[in-house]
Structure formats: C-alpha cells, structure tokens
Amino acid sequence: MHDRILILDFGSQVTQLIARRVREAQVYCEIHPHDVSDDFIREEMARGLKGVILSGSHASAYEETSMRAPQAVFDAGVPVLGICYGMQTMAMQLGGKVTFADHREFGYAEVRAHGHTPLFTGIEDFTNNEGHGMLKVWMSHGDQVTALPPGFKLMASTPSCPIAGMADVERGYYAVQFHPEVTHTVRGQVMLERFVHDICNCGTDWNMPDYVSEAVEAIRQQVGDDEVILGLSGGVDSSVAAALIHKAIGPQLTCVFVDHGLLRLDEGKQVMQTFADNMGLNIIHVDATNEFMSKLEGVSDPEAKRKIIGREFVEVFQREAGKLKNARWLAQGTIYPDVIESGGKKGKAQTIKSHHNVGGLPETLNLKLLEPLRELFKDEVRKLGVALGLPPGMVYRHPFPGPGLGVRILGEVKKEYADLLRRADAIFIEELRNFKDDQGTSWYDLTSQAFTVFLPVKSVGVMGDGRTYDYVVALRAVQTSDFMTADWAELPYALLKKVSGRIINEVRGINRVTYDVSSKPPATIEWE
Numbered sequence: 001m002h003d004r005i006l007i008l009d010f011g012s013q014v015t016q017l018i019a020r021r022v023r024e025a026q027v028y029c030e031i032h033p034h035d036v037s038d039d040f041i042r043e044e045m046a047r048g049l050k051g052v053i054l055s056g057s058h059a060s061a062y063e064e065t066s067m068r069a070p071q072a073v074f075d076a077g078v079p080v081l082g083i084c085y086g087m088q089t090m091a092m093q094l095g096g097k098v099t100f101a102d103h104r105e106f107g108y109a110e111v112r113a114h115g116h117t118p119l120f121t122g123i124e125d126f127t128n129n130e131g132h133g134m135l136k137v138w139m140s141h142g143d144q145v146t147a148l149p150p151g152f153k154l155m156a157s158t159p160s161c162p163i164a165g166m167a168d169v170e171r172g173y174y175a176v177q178f179h180p181e182v183t184h185t186v187r188g189q190v191m192l193e194r195f196v197h198d199i200c201n202c203g204t205d206w207n208m209p210d211y212v213s214e215a216v217e218a219i220r221q222q223v224g225d226d227e228v229i230l231g232l233s234g235g236v237d238s239s240v241a242a243a244l245i246h247k248a249i250g251p252q253l254t255c256v257f258v259d260h261g262l263l264r265l266d267e268g269k270q271v272m273q274t275f276a277d278n279m280g281l282n283i284i285h286v287d288a289t290n291e292f293m294s295k296l297e298g299v300s301d302p303e304a305k306r307k308i309i310g311r312e313f314v315e316v317f318q319r320e321a322g323k324l325k326n327a328r329w330l331a332q333g334t335i336y337p338d339v340i341e342s343g344g345k346k347g348k349a350q351t352i353k354s355h356h357n358v359g360g361l362p363e364t365l366n367l368k369l370l371e372p373l374r375e376l377f378k379d380e381v382r383k384l385g386v387a388l389g390l391p392p393g394m395v396y397r398h399p400f401p402g403p404g405l406g407v408r409i410l411g412e413v414k415k416e417y418a419d420l421l422r423r424a425d426a427i428f429i430e431e432l433r434n435f436k437d438d439q440g441t442s443w444y445d446l447t448s449q450a451f452t453v454f455l456p457v458k459s460v461g462v463m464g465d466g467r468t469y470d471y472v473v474a475l476r477a478v479q480t481s482d483f484m485t486a487d488w489a490e491l492p493y494a495l496l497k498k499v500s501g502r503i504i505n506e507v508r509g510i511n512r513v514t515y516d517v518s519s520k521p522p523a524t525i526e527w528e
C-alpha cells in the first residue's frame with residue numbers, strides 16, 4: 001500500500017500541477033472533486049491517507065454558495081494544506097474571514113516569512129536573517145484572508161496581502177495564498193516536499209519504473225484480446241503512448257497517422273520514416289486533406305474549428321477501425337493539460353479551449369477510449385519515454401497540436417494561407433536549430449515550443465522600390481516545463497533578424513514579421 005495524498009479540486013487551472021509536484025516528490029496522490037462525501041474521506045483513511053491539499057479556484061470563498069471542503073477533512077487527524085482558494089475556504093470553514101482585495105495580485109510577488117514554520121524549513125533564501133528573508137512567488141488572486149481563524153498564526157505576507165500564509169502547526173493546518181505548485185514560485189517544490197515528507201510523514205515509494213509496470217498491467221487488463229487503433233501524430237505524446245501500449249499488447253495495436261493538410265512542411269514523410277523503420281509498429285497513413293479542408297471552409301470561430309477537426313479525426317479513426325477484425329479501442333496520447341484546459345472532467349474548471357482530442361470528441365464515438373497518459377504532464381511523459389527506451393530526438397521534440405496549422409491560421413483556414421505558413425514556419429525552425437548560445441546549445445533546444453502564426457491581414461511594404469500589400473506572420477517561442485504557464489523566449493536579435501529577413505525575401509506573399517511577447521497567462525501558447 002502506497003502512502004497517499006488526496007488533492008481536492010475546486011476547479012483551478014493548475015490543480016494537476018499540485019499532483020505533478022507531489023509525484024515528483026515520489027509520493028502517490030490522487031485528485032478528486034471538492035464535493036466528495038465524508039464517507040469517501042473515511043475510506044481514504046483506511047487506504048493509507050497521509051494528508052490533504054485543497055486547490056485554488058476561480059470562485060470566491062466569501063460567497064454563501066461557495067464550494068467547501070468536506071468537514072471530514074478537518075476531522076481526519078491528517079495535515080491539510082490550503083492553496084489560494086484552498087486557503088480562503090479553510091479560513092472561512094475554521095472561523096476566519098475572507099473579502100475581496102483592494103489590490104489584486106497576478107504574477108510575481110515577493111513574500112516575507114514570519115517566524116519559522118515546518119513548511120519553510122530548508123528554504124534558506126526565505127528564512128535567513130532570522131526568518132525574515134524574501135521569496136519570489138507566483139500569485140493569482142483577487143480575494144484574500146483578512147482575519148485568521150482561531151488557533152492560526154501568521155506565516156507569510158506581501159505588502160498588498162498582509163495574510164499570504166497562515167498555519168496552525170499543532171493541528172497540522174497550513175495555507176498559502178500563493179501557488180507553490182507552479183515553477184514560477186521559486187522553491188515551491190521544496191515547500192510541497194516539506195509538506196508531504198516532514199509534515200505528513202509520507203515515504204518516497206512512487207517512481208517512473210513502477211508507473212511503467214503498473215500501466216502495462218492496467219492496459220492488458222483493460223484491453224484483453226481486443227484490437228486497438230491509436231492516433232499517431234509523430235509527436236511526443238502519441239509516440240510514448242504507442243510505445244507503452246505496444247509493450248503491453250504488441251501486435252494487437254495498429255497506428256493511424258492522419259494527414260489533414262495542416263501538417264508542417266514534410267512532416268508526413270518524416271513520421272512514416274521514423275516509425276515504420278525504427279519502431280516496428282503497424283502504421284496506416286491516411287491522406288484526409290480534402291475532407292478536413294472542405295469541412296473547414298467558411299468557418300472562422302476557433303472553437304468551431306477545433307470541434308470540426310476533432311470530429312473529422314474520429315471519423316477517420318472509426319473508418320480505419322472498421323477495417324480491422326476486432327478493434328474496440330481508440331488510443332490517444334491525451335495528456336493532462338489537454339484535459340484540464342478543455343474543462344477538466346473531475347473538477348469544475350472553466351473551458352479555455354477544446355483540445356481536439358478531448359472537448360472535440362463526438363458523443364457518438366463507437367470505440368472505447370484508451371488514454372494511458374491522461375493523468376501525466378509533458379515532462380512526466382518525456383521521462384516515461386526515456387524509461388521506455390525511445391530515442392532522445394523523439395522524446396525532446398517540440399509539441400505540435402493535433403489541429404496543426406488549423407489553429408495557427410487565425411480565422412478561416414485556406415490552402416493558400418497554409419502553404420505560406422508552412423514555408424515561413426520551416427524557415428523559423430531551421431534558424432532556431434542553426435543559432436546556438438555560448439555553450440553551443442541550439443535555440444531549438446533552449447525553447448520549449450516555437451512556431452509561426454498566420455495573420456489574415458495585409459500591411460503595406462516596399463520591396464525593390466515597389467509597393468507591396470501582403471500578409472503578416474507572428475513568430476512565437478516560449479519557455480516552459482509543463483505548458484500550463486509559459487514565458488516568451490528572449491531570442492537573440494540576430495536570430496530574429498535572420499528569420500525575418502529570410503521569410504520576407506523567400507516567401508512571396510508575406511511582407512511583415514512580428515514577434516509575440518506575451519506570456520501564459522494571460523495569453524495562451526497557441527493563438528486560437
């Protein structure tokens with residue numbers, strides 16, 4: 001039996017990151033909706049529950065109808081950590097006060113610690129100078145705790161948020177207004193480790209090789225003698241899913257690679273070569289360009305485009321499944337950000353965009369879904385890929401979204417736009433690979449994802465003494481470890497200059513190149 005942490009989800013966009021960090025600390029955890037019953041909490045106790053974490057939320061805790069943690073959580077005798085909304089509901093439930101704040105805080109904040117607390121042990125840059133250091137954290141709130149519940153002591157503050165952390169060490173209740181789970185909170189991982197290891201006393205018994213053998217066993221159990229169709233894009237997720245499922249059921253797996261006319265330059269050829277040659281998988285290559293492009297004609301709303309693409313994908317998968325004897329399952333490389341950003345099933349998160357493989361799936365799917373990576377983050381998927389022995393070039397590729405250029409051409413998708421974009425994008429990626437930093441690492445490897453976006457607007461230019469009136473593209477390059485939050489990459493000017501010069505000179509029809517300097521949040525990585 002694993003020691004376990006329970007995460008109660010109030011619908012934050014980053015709840016799964018808490019799970020990811022806890023698992024990184026080698027502790028098993030599960031996420032459940034905030035409204036599980038008191039009985040459920042008692043059953044969890046019997047299964048080895050060691051602590052509970054309450055997530056953030058878009059809701060406001062001072063409203064009467066607000067979501068609450070089950071009372072059993074506070075009666076269970078295990079430590080509880082509240083994060084953001086989790087802190088606010090903890091305050092409300094235990095007799096403190098919450099109101100909306102005069103100064104909302106979104107982004108970086110500097111937090112000051114008050115006194116020593118087990119949650120901050122070992123965070124030298126925070127607790128040096130007798131517990132009065134400053135720490136960079138990431139905040140995202142408009143409400144705040146204004147009165148501590150009885151028994152609680154002040155643990156941290158910022159100039160505009162006097163109660164940014166509180167604790168009742170005796171009862172094991174801890175709460176922070178900032179988000180230790182996002183990488184932008186310096187030392188956030190250490191705080192979560194202090195919580196699960198020191199405060200909850202969890203051992204370290206959860207790791208990737210265990211995950212592989214448990215996942216392989218689970219897939220065998222689930223699938224039995226059936227056949228499985230897997231949507232293979234050549235991207236990281238579906239490649240790792242293919243390797244994992246292949247390990248579990250071998251020849252019962254058939255992969256389908258769909259060309260929807262919105263792939264990058266030469267992508268189709270490359271994928272077929274890599275997979276059929278190197279991995280020994282059964283692969284079917286389907287050219288569905290005409291189907292996809294004709295269904296997208298005249299459609300410019302991003303969500304509508306995503307849903308059409310999702311539906312067309314499934315139609316192709318179902319058609320191919322029909323050609324096999326015994327195909328009952330559709331496998332996809334769906335990972336957690338796809339799920340949570342589409343309005344996660346377990347929580348009550350808001351829909352940001354329907355990822356084609358989740359929110360875009362039709363209700364009439366006549367295959368059962370097999371998604372072994374559904375609970376994992378990208379960096380965990382990469383670790384899994386390495387554990388499965390996949391080549392580094394495959395494991396460390398930049399992700400490419402399933403709807404492809406369909407969400408990188410703003411508004412209506414046209415073949416003319418896709419052809420221009422493909423050429424501009426190939427130049428950008430080529431130069432990212434060519435340009436190196438002082439250590440010799442390419443800018444492709446220094447960024448997490450980079451691509452070009454097509455803007456269907458025209459601007460005036462002058463070339464060869466003549467007037468041009470042509471399209472605009474935007475370059476996008478971000479750095480992130482989990483794709484839930486991201487910074488725009490500070491690419492060298494020389495690189496931007498080279499790319500811009502080449503695109504405008506080589507791609508007739510584009511006369512202006514811009515660089516996107518928005519981070520996520522408040523922007524997203526893709527433009528649609």
Ligand SMILES: Nc1ncnc2c1ncn2[C@@H]1O[C@H](COP(=O)(O)OP(=O)(O)OP(=O)(O)O)[C@@H](O)[C@H]1O
Pocket residue numbers: 230231232233234235236237238239256257258259260331332333334338357397398399400401402403
């Ligand atoms: N062209 C395609 N052909 C077949 N299946 C696809 C295609 N594009 C996407 N899919 C399916 O949709 C899933 C989600 O796509 P997504 O882009 O998130 O993952 P990926 O392509 O496997 O990895 P990466 O995120 O690294 O690009 C894929 O795992 C795959 O199952």
Ligand SMILES: O=c1[nH]c(=O)c2[nH+]cn([C@@H]3O[C@H](COP(=O)(O)O)[C@@H](O)[C@H]3O)c2[nH]1
Pocket residue numbers: 306337338341353354355356357399400401402403449483520523524525526527528
């Ligand atoms: O397979 C996919 N199907 C989709 O519909 C989709 N939409 C976004 N993405 C990828 O997800 C990551 C986060 O993107 P956003 O910040 O734009 O939401 C980035 O890596 C995006 O490229 C998708 N991947």
Ligand SMILES: NC(=O)CC[C@H](N)C(=O)O
Pocket residue numbers: 012055056057058059060061083084085086140141142143144
């Ligand atoms: N991220 C959060 O949990 C925010 C909680 C609450 N909605 C606030 O604005 O303060």
Ligand SMILES: [Mg+2]
Pocket residue numbers: 233235236399400401402
């Ligand atoms: Mg992809």
